[in-house]
Amino acid sequence: LFARPWRFLTSVADIRQLPDIGSLEIAFAGRSNVGKSSLINALTGQKALARTSNTPGRTQMLNFFGAEGAAVTIVDMPGYGYAEAPKGMVDAWTDLIFAYLRGRPTLRRVFLLIDSRHGLKSNDLEAMQLLDKAAVVYQVVLTKADKIKPGQLDRLVVDTAKALAKRPAAHPEILVTSSEKNTGIDSLRAAIAVLVNG
Numbered sequence: 115l116f117a118r119p120w121r122f123l124t125s126v127a128d129i130r131q132l133p134d135i136g137s138l139e140i141a142f143a144g145r146s147n148v149g150k151s152s153l154i155n156a157l158t159g160q161k162a163l164a165r166t167s168n169t170p171g172r173t174q175m176l177n178f179f180g181a182e183g184a185a186v187t188i189v190d191m192p193g194y195g196y197a198e199a200p201k202g203m204v205d206a207w208t209d210l211i212f213a214y215l216r217g218r219p220t221l222r223r224v225f226l227l228i229d230s231r232h233g234l235k236s237n238d239l240e241a242m243q244l245l246d247k248a249a250v251v252y253q254v255v256l257t258k259a260d261k262i263k264p265g266q267l268d269r270l271v272v273d274t275a276k277a278l279a280k281r282p283a284a285h286p287e288i289l290v291t292s293s294e295k296n297t298g299i300d301s302l303r304a305a306i307a308v309l310v311n312g
């Protein structure tokens with residue numbers, strides 16, 4: 115699946131512009147700067163598929179990626195949690211995301227990226243609330259695992275699992291990744307393969 119060349123398909127800022135459903139979808143969500151672009155690039159083995167270190171404004175869209183013959187489309191969701199984001203922008207984000215989550219029956223799972231250094235923040239909990247409300251299964255992916263000590267990482271996984279146990283739509287298994295060190299990427303690929311083939 116990930117040995118193919120992946121390419122950018124389209125960007126959507128308005129729910130009415132969603133592309134026709136051609137395959138299953140998986141989506142990636144997280145706070146801005148969580149390492150989402152880096153993870154999508156590592157996953158697809160492409161250096162610049164998703165743009166890294168985007169600036170606010172350019173990122174308020176759903177970005178679709180596909181590969182010839184692949185049974186799944188990857189959706190890069192706009193990052194959330196810019197401190198300086200005006201309320202109107204946050205509301206627009208929430209409206210677009212909720213409409214997408216509710217109106218996309220082929221969406222199999224959202225991978226919710228959490229920065230290992232920060233753990234779950236209040237806006238991550240808000241995102242989880244939105245996903246629970248939309249009844250879309252989400253799986254937490256800890257990013258930048260190379261940035262913290264193994265002991266801290268173990269504690270973070272335990273704490274995060276505890277928080278997830280209370281959430282109706284959360285998938286219990288947590289993935290630990292580092293795009294920098296290319297760790298956990300195979301586990302992520304395996305999780306996606308199970309969704310696509312199983």
Ligand code: GDP
Binds near residue numbers: 147165292
């Ligand atoms: P996005 O805004 O969520 O798309 O985040 P980016 O992928 O642009 O990454 C934000 C910053 O974190 C960049 O400076 C990346 O180089 C850095 N980064 C991303 N993934 C990792 C990782 O696994 N380890 C480390 N140490 N840094 C990372």
